Amino acid sequence: MLFDHPPPEVIDRAGLDQLVKLLRADGYTVIGPTVRGDAIVLAELANGADLPDGIGVDTDAGRYRLRRRGDRAVFNHSAGPQSWKQFVHPPRQRLDGPETVHRYAFLGTRPCDLAALAVLDGVLGAAPHPDERYLARRDEIFVVAVNCVEPGSTCFCASMGIGPKADRGYDLVLTERTGHEHRFLISAGSVAGEEMMDRLSHRRASGGEIAAGLQALDDAADSMGRTMPEVDLRGLLVRARRSDHWEEVANRCLACANCTMVCPTCFCTTVEDTTDLEGDHAERWQRWGSCFDPDFSFVHGGPVRETVGSRYRQWMSHKLSTWYDQFGTSGCVGCGRCIAWCPAGIDLTAEAAALAEKEEAP
Ligand code: SF4
Ligand code: SF4
Incomplete structure (x- = not known):
């Protein structure tokens, strides 16, 4: 869907900062990856400068280390210690009192984590006994997904039939492209996403940029660090x-x-x-x-x-x-x-x- 219909547009790094600004102006608490200590965590972003700048991660079994990349990538790091679960299904919540529902914008949700949100929808949000608090939180979320062009060595979403390309569950989806021009292919996946696109500075993607984005996703699928065995x-x-x-x-x-x-x-x-x-x-x-x-x-x-x-x-x-x-x-x-x-x-x-x-x- 991303690269087929409608064709993607392109925003630059300043466009990403503008997206954070617009979401905050719309009353969203923008949550995204940011460096805290020795990890990339999910936390509120005051602006686009809070995103990781040229930081990648090395992972393996029992191992997670930050490393400097040779570029200015903001999303090219694999899943960190936290997931988005904490914002829709909090680690601790009081059940016998009123609750404030935050209006969250998730920035940088990967295909595995989009799939995880869909799984939680089926568990916590489904009839006949949905968790009404979960549904209230979920209803308010604007999701900016990120296709994974650089999976980690512990990733195996491709063998689960899930990534590295997001195909549903987002309002906007980005594919980060580094190199001589740092830019992001961007597509809308909902009416809210289309409305946001109308307010963002962007340009049409060239055929070459679309082809390169597709190739990067094919390469990512082939470079997953791990595979779930193909058995029943x-x-x-x-x-x-x-x-x-x-x-x-x-x-x-x-x-x-x-x-x-x-x-x-x-x-x-x-x-x-x-x-x-x-x-x-x-x-x-x-x-x-x-x-x-x-x-x-x-x-x-x-x-x-x-x-x-x-x-x-x-x-x-x-x-x-x-x-x-x-x-x-x-x-x-x-x-x-x-x-x-x-x-x-x-x-x-x-x-x-x-x-x-x-x-x-x-
Ligand atoms: S993380 Fe899970 S599998 Fe690993 S030691 Fe702890 S309980 Fe066991
Ligand atoms: S790899 Fe599977 S089981 Fe392990 S944390 Fe991710 S979703 Fe859970």
Whole structure:
């Protein structure tokens, strides 16, 4: 869609700054990537200058490092430690009080994270019991997506059939082009996006620029650092229920829950009631939970999943198999965050490949 109909336009770096300015003038809190300490985080942007300037990242299993690039790229870094989930499904929220709904503009949402938002829509926003707070937040969001022209070594969205090109779920989509002229191919994907385009300074893209953009996306698909094995994952995980592989993973897994915290689709929560010491004021809070927490499956007498192996099996089986039964999609979008941010360097794609190999072994 991006490059077919309508044809993309071009904005320059000043045009990107103008977009941030216009969104803020329209009352949006603009959230985008920005450098904080040793990571690229998602936070409010006061202006376009807050975006990363020529900063890339090196990732691998259990590894994430910033590096200087030799250009002025603002979006050529793979997914960071946070996802957009935190803005639509906050880590902590009070349930028994009024809530202020922010008008967010998301700037720089990658195809994996667009897919993750669609997954959350199916989980939290769908009938018959939608989370009304989630829907209220979601309704207000203006999304400026970014096609991925430089995936990281932990990325595998192409093998999940998702990226590196965004095809829906955005108001505007950008493809960053560095080189002698720093510019962005830009297309609208909604009426709100078209209206914004009318206010932005832009020019038509040449045939050469469109072709080069397409080539960059083809190259990106071919250069994904990882691949999910091409097997029937749903069936594999069902059949692997009693595999000895889970205890092998448990020998490495710290049950720290990092993978569930960074995952853009993990949605589980727990609820806590608190009172002040005098007992005349009580509050009810919801916070993110994790299937790696023994309390998560605690029922009368103890946790259902006592071992770390059974908890990892639950997480991986849900992501890649039973999520289809519940919600009709994969629970994994191939962003690679759980690989980069696992302190033990446990790699979902490698564990899936190991399970498939074990099944094939005579
Ligand atoms: S797989 Fe890694 S990130 Fe997830 S709980 Fe185990 S050690 Fe933590
Ligand atoms: S399971 Fe891992 S790779 Fe898949 S969406 Fe979650 S964090 Fe990303």
